[in-house]
Amino acid sequence: MKQFLMTAAGVFAGMLIFLIGVPFVLVSLALSAAGPAPVPGKSVLELDLRQNLTDQAPQNPLWGIGRSGTSVMGVIETLRRAEKDDRVKGLLVRLPEGGVEPGEADELRLALNHFRASGKPVYAHSQGIYPGGIVTSTYMLGAAADQFWMQPGASLQVTGIVNEDIFFKRFFDKYGVVPEYEQRYEYKNAVNGYLYSDYTAAHRESTLSWIGSVYASNLGFAAADRKADPGTLKAALEAGPHQADEALRLKLIDKVGQVREAEQALLDKAGDGAQAVDFDDYADASRSRDRRAGDSIALIEAEGPIVTGTDQGTNPFTGGKSIYSDDLAQAILRAAKANSVKAIVLRLNSPGGSDTASEQILDAIRVAKSKKKPVVVSMGTYGASGGYWVSSEASAIVAEPTTLTGSIGVFGGKFALGPALARFGVDVRQAGVGGQYAGAFGMGAPFTPQQRAAFSAWMDHIYDGFVARVAAGRRLPEARVREIAKGRVWTGAQAKGLGLVDEVGGFYQAVDKAKDLAGLQGDIPIRRMTPSEGPFEALQKALGVSGTSARTLAAAAWIFGDPRAQSVLDRLAEARLRTEGHAAVLADTPLR
Numbered sequence: 001m002k003q004f005l006m007t008a009a010g011v012f013a014g015m016l017i018f019l020i021g022v023p024f025v026l027v028s029l030a031l032s033a034a035g036p037a038p039v040p041g042k043s044v045l046e047l048d049l050r051q052n053l054t055d056q057a058p059q060n061p062l063w064g065i066g067r068s069g070t071s072v073m074g075v076i077e078t079l080r081r082a083e084k085d086d087r088v089k090g091l092l093v094r095l096p097e098g099g100v101e102p103g104e105a106d107e108l109r110l111a112l113n114h115f116r117a118s119g120k121p122v123y124a125h126s127q128g129i130y131p132g133g134i135v136t137s138t139y140m141l142g143a144a145a146d147q148f149w150m151q152p153g154a155s156l157q158v159t160g161i162v163n164e165d166i167f168f169k170r171f172f173d174k175y176g177v178v179p180e181y182e183q184r185y186e187y188k189n190a191v192n193g194y195l196y197s198d199y200t201a202a203h204r205e206s207t208l209s210w211i212g213s214v215y216a217s218n219l220g221f222a223a224a225d226r227k228a229d230p231g232t233l234k235a236a237l238e239a240g241p242h243q244a245d246e247a248l249r250l251k252l253i254d255k256v257g258q259v260r261e262a263e264q265a266l267l268d269k270a271g272d273g274a275q276a277v278d279f280d281d282y283a284d285a286s287r288s289r290d291r292r293a294g295d296s297i298a299l300i301e302a303e304g305p306i307v308t309g310t311d312q313g314t315n316p317f318t319g320g321k322s323i324y325s326d327d328l329a330q331a332i333l334r335a336a337k338a339n340s341v342k343a344i345v346l347r348l349n350s351p352g353g354s355d356t357a358s359e360q361i362l363d364a365i366r367v368a369k370s371k372k373k374p375v376v377v378s379m380g381t382y383g384a385s386g387g388y389w390v391s392s393e394a395s396a397i398v399a400e401p402t403t404l405t406g407s408i409g410v411f412g413g414k415f416a417l418g419p420a421l422a423r424f425g426v427d428v429r430q431a432g433v434g435g436q437y438a439g440a441f442g443m444g445a446p447f448t449p450q451q452r453a454a455f456s457a458w459m460d461h462i463y464d465g466f467v468a469r470v471a472a473g474r475r476l477p478e479a480r481v482r483e484i485a486k487g488r489v490w491t492g493a494q495a496k497g498l499g500l501v502d503e504v505g506g507f508y509q510a511v512d513k514a515k516d517l518a519g520l521q522g523d524i525p526i527r528r529m530t531p532s533e534g535p536f537e538a539l540q541k542a543l544g545v546s547g548t549s550a551r552t553l554a555a556a557a558w559i560f561g562d563p564r565a566q567s568v569l570d571r572l573a574e575a576r577l578r579t580e581g582h583a584a585v586l587a588d589t590p591l592r
Contacts, residue, residue: 039285042274043087044266047075048094049141053104054321055349055380056301056530070280072104072380073301073347076111076507078283083118085286089270091115092263095126095142099133102214102402103349103381103492105141109221110506112144121269123147125262126253128154128244134161136218137402139237142253143222149255149262150244156252157241161211169197176420178446181413182456184463188409188487206488210404213491217401226251296527297514298335298344302328306353306361306386311531323350325357327531329364332375335529336368343514344368344375345526346394347507352385352407355462361390362469369395374517378510379403379501384489385410388500389466393473395517397501398510399492406500408470409487410462412455418444474499 057071082088093112100108116122124145129135139158142148150156172179172194179194186202199207219237223230228251236250244256255262267274304321311324335341346365365375374395377383383391383399384407391397391405399405418428428444440451447455467485471478476499484490484498495501503509515524 039085039087039277039282040273040275041087042089042270042272043277043282044090044092044263044270044274045082045088045279045282046092046094046263046276047279049100049108050094050096053100054303055104056303056321056347058321072107073507074283075279076107078279078286079111079115080508081286082282083115083120088120088282089274090121090123090266092266092276093122093124093141093145094259095124095129095138097126097128097130097132098138099135100137100141101381102134102137102218103379103400103404105134105137105218106400106402107380107506108141109144109225110508112141113225114508116144116146121146121266123149123262123266125149125151125259126154126156127151127259128156130155130157134214134218136161136215136222136237140218140222140225143225147255147262147265148226148253149257149259150247150253151258152244152256154244155241156237156244156247158237159240160238161215163207163211165193165199165207167193167197169195176423178416178419179413180416180446180452181411182459183411183487184409184459185486187489188407188411191411191413194415202486202488209494210489210491213494214402217491217493221401292525294340294525295342295520296340296525297511297518297520298338298341298529299347299526300328300331300335300344301347301528301530303349303380306350306357306390308354308357308360323353323357323361324531325354325360329360331529331531332361332364332368336364336371336373338529341373341527341529342520342524343373343518345378345507345510345514346375346391347378347380347510348383348387348391349380350384350387350390351382351404352387352389354386355389355410355466358386358389362393365390365394369393374514376510376514376517378507379405379492389469392466392470396503396510396513398503398505398513399495399501400506401491401493401504403492403495403501404489405492405495406484406490406498407487408466408481408485410459410466411487412459414441414443416443416446470500 051070053075054071056073079091082091091112112122122145124142124147126138126142126149128151129138129142135158139156171177179191181191181195183189183191186200187206189200189203189206192200192203196203219234220230222228223233226233233252236252242250242252244253247253248256255265257265263276267276302323304323306323306325308325310326311322332344332346335344368375376396376398377391377394379387379391379397379399381400381403383397383403383405388405388408421428428442430439430442430444432439436448437451437454440447440455463485467478467481470476470485471481474481480499484500490498490500492501492504496504503513511526515521
């Protein structure tokens with residue numbers, strides 16, 4: 001029965017993806033093959049930042065189709081092309097009503113300023129900025145435009161930054177849940193919500209420090225871009241909230257009007273016959289691969305939590321992200337072996353993850369450096385914990401002013417649920433063989449003193465290794481690293497002063513750093529070597545290679561015109577023969 005249900009589930013999944021997913025992919029590919037619409041001779045690009053942004057484009061091809069403008073990297077690369085395109089006469093940016101991740105906003109601001117420096121105007125339009133996230137970053141983006149418009153009657157509520165945390169200790173105490181966690185050290189506050197009912201002194205200090213740094217950075221850049229006095233701007237914003245008319249009177253914005261009016265004003269500035277063009281459409285139309293022979297810089301992108309292994313695929317129609325150590329390490333090693341690649345830029349956006357996975361990736365960076373190829377890390381919103389472990393021995397680290405980095409520390413543990421369950425008549429018992437540590441992570445009871453000591457020693461070992469890598473990679477005395485480590489998060493601007501990063505800047509500053517370290521001059525092509533897969537592989541991971549699911553896969557491959565379809569059919573035949581040969585053995589296997 002179990003095998004029947006598994007087979008039935010596979011058949012159902014295969015049919016569902018074949019009947020829904022494959023037509024979707026075919027239509028998308030057909031539209032892609034037909035080519036994008038031509039770009040008018042006078043175009044104003046319209047970039048909508050109200051949709052959720054990621055740092056990097058989805059590597060899943062089925063999720064990323066037609067979504068070029070939904071990643072920070074996609075936006076900044078497209079704007080660089082648009083600067084040199086005589087057909088593009090300006091840019092209209094639709095601002096979100098809530099906050100933008102600080103690191104994303106920093107990178108986008110640099111791109112907007114660079115676009116404006118080419119002589120092309122940027123208008124920003126807001127339908128109001130309301131509490132939700134770090135709204136000062138959103139205001140900073142509006143301030144980077146030539147004209148900052150706001151819809152009549154909308155509200156500008158940019159009065160500061162607040163971080164809110166939830167603490168569960170009293171709830172756990174009430175119901176008997178025992179959180180058993182070790183931290184290295186007091187600033188590693190990821191699990192403080194389980195252990196305490198309020199901020200510890202270190203937790204509060206660290207939080208106020210990084211949000212204060214982000215706040216000062218956002219307001220400083222906004223004042224500089226609007227050519228305003230920083231103190232006056234800060235006081236006016238903090239006196240809010242303001243309605244659009246009041247914001248205009250205080251010179252916090254430039255115009256009050258509907259988005260259609262802002263669009264028309266920009267079209268009029270562009271000249272007779274100018275047309276509005278969706279940013280994604282232009283990105284698709286202007287995308288091209290630089291295939292010039294000769295020296296190049298490899299770009300490898302990585303976003304999400306760091307885990308071991310390789311991407312086996314889950315749902316091919318979702319855009320979830322993780323950094324898989326096998327995939328990323330192999331990409332770095334391939335770049336290290338490529339004769340034309342003279343330097344590597346690793347675009348990293350990660351809050352952390354597995355120490356062993358991070359070490360595997362760091363080892364690949366060491367190999368690249370041993371082949372005289374500098375590796376420069378460009379940090380996005382996050383380059384913390386495992387993300388900093390990966391970066392620690394890079395040739396150089398470039399972080400945004402508000403990148404959250406450092407967090408040189410470790411935590412781990414478990415929840416002991418036995419006492420809580422016992423209150424409801426549920427008993428958890430354990431039976432096992434071997435050493436006493438074998439049952440340390442059972443949920444029934446807290447650590448024994450011996451288990452706690454062993455676990456604590458393990459945490460110390462990981463922490464000491466982290467500190468040693470940072471000391472070696474950053475050329476800092478180990479004692480100094482221990483002072484600034486302890487799990488504390490720093491912004492990029494703070495980390496620069498501490499020696500944890502080399503430069504404060506964005507992706508293109510990291511490219512310039514890589515060129516400098518490699519001794520390259522002039523216009524050097526960037527060769528994207530990010531791990532990726534095609535539509536065939538995405539569906540293969542979703543469907544597997546057995547039973548009806550594999551037949552569906554083969555049919556999809558045949559429709560795609562993929563020559564590997566016959567290979568899948570051959571593997572099906574082989575699997576069928578193996579199954580028949582093993583039938584007798586399986587029959588003697590007891591059911592579980």
